[in-house]
Amino acid sequence: MNNKLAKxxxxxVEKIRRQILASLAVIAFLLILLIPLAxxxxxxLERVAGxxxxxxxxGWQGLLPGYGLPxxxxxxxxxxxxxxxxxxxxTTMFLVARLFTLRRNQKREQE
Amino acid sequence: xxxxxxFLDLPVIAATYxxxxxxxxxxxxxxxxxxxxxxxPLLSIMTAGVFAAQLxxxxxxxGTSGHLVGxxxxxxxxxxxxxxxxxxxxxxxxxxxxxxxxxxxxxxxxLNMGIxxxxxxxxxxxGIAGSAISGKRVLIASFxxxxxxxxxxxxxxxxxxxxSSDFPYGINVTVPLMLFWHAIIGIGEGVITAGVLGSLxxxxxxxxxxxxx
Numbered sequence: 001m002n003n004k005l006a007k008x009x010x011x012x013v014e015k016i017r018r019q020i021l022a023s024l025a026v027i028a029f030l031l032i033l034l035i036p037l038a039x040x041x042x043x044x045l046e047r048v049a050g051x052x053x054x055x056x057x058x059g060w061q062g063l064l065p066g067y068g069l070p071x072x073x074x075x076x077x078x079x080x081x082x083x084x085x086x087x088x089x090x091t092t093m094f095l096v097a098r099l100f101t102l103r104r105n106q107k108r109e110q111e
Numbered sequence: 112x113x114x115x116x117x118f119l120d121l122p123v124i125a126a127t128y129x130x131x132x133x134x135x136x137x138x139x140x141x142x143x144x145x146x147x148x149x150x151x152p153l154l155s156i157m158t159a160g161v162f163a164a165q166l167x168x169x170x171x172x173x174g175t176s177g178h179l180v181g182x183x184x185x186x187x188x189x190x191x192x193x194x195x196x197x198x199x200x201x202x203x204x205x206x207x208x209x210x211x212x213x214x215x216x217x218x219x220x221x222l223n224m225g226i227x228x229x230x231x232x233x234x235x236x237x238g239i240a241g242s243a244i245s246g247k248r249v250l251i252a253s254f255x256x257x258x259x260x261x262x263x264x265x266x267x268x269x270x271x272x273x274x275s276s277d278f279p280y281g282i283n284v285t286v287p288l289m290l291f292w293h294a295i296i297g298i299g300e301g302v303i304t305a306g307v308l309g310s311l312x313x314x315x316x317x318x319x320x321x322x323x324x
Contacts, residue, residue: 020156024159031163035166038166038169039170043112043176043178044289044292045112047174052279054280057115059115059215060116060213061210062206062207062209062210063208064208067211085166089159090155090156090158093154093155093159093196096196097154097193097196100139100146101143101147
């Protein structure tokens with residue numbers, strides 16, 4: 001890889017990094033804006049089960065059950081739990097997608 | 112629409128996991144071909160965004176709420192097979208980290224929201240949008256595709272809990288009720304999908320073009 005190309009690639013990577021951080025900031029902003037407005041009513045399936053008097057069984061409740069952190073303030077707890085989730089989902093999807101595209105690129109480089 | 116533990120009996124758990132596993136295998140092969148390296152950051156952000164959107168329940172009538180599924184949105188941008196992977200990532204993390212959706216029901220939840228909703232929404236969208244890559248037709252197609260994807264997902268969900276012996280009501284009860292509520296919830300899915308797609312395409316009109324491959 002020559003120098004010019006390396007410089008261009010580094011510039012691209014920096015640009016993508018900035019775009020990712022900006023997008024995560026937008027998601028955080030939207031969550032702050034919308035969490036206080038979100039409905040706490042049961043969703044479609046919960047409503048159907050509730051009307052029929054069927055309660056869910058006991059199973060794994062998760063590390064952060066119900067998207068909450070025990071912080072006293074429920075909305076701050078939901079926001080922080082939500083952002084933890086956003087970061088876990090982003091990282092997982094990124095790694096999985098990289099895995100998918102990696103092998104093909106290696107093949108291309110060998111050719 | 113996340114099914115918790117305790118609603119599905121063993122045969123339904125086994126059947127839904129089996130069907131989902133086949134799609135996972137096919138999707139991971141197909142997604143390798145469909146996914147370009149440049150799309151990885153945006154796919155990851157959109158997946159995180161859909162996860163965040165699922166946190167925000169919007170109220171509908173009668174003390175009931177709904178939230179985005181997002182499968183159609185991801186599928187219109189990246190194709191259905193990457194969307195299967197994307198929805199799987201979301202649903203796995205929701206089940207294991209947040210206890211949203213049972214682990215025994217994970218196969219069913221991926222089947223409903225990550226496969227049935229993704230493919231129904233995508234195929235309806237493609238059928239209506241045709242070769243259009245922008246404009247009103249894309250928006251209308253994404254609205255209808257997203258709306259119906261929720262109904263197909265709800266239908267699958269109603270069938271699964273209805274045939275399951277652990278759920279005390281049959282499909283004659285579960286399917287109409289699921290369809291009734293999701294016929295309303297689906298409007299939110301349609302509005303959000305068309306809205307996000309519309310604003311994304313304004314700044315990145317190239318996004319849908321890559322879809323023609």
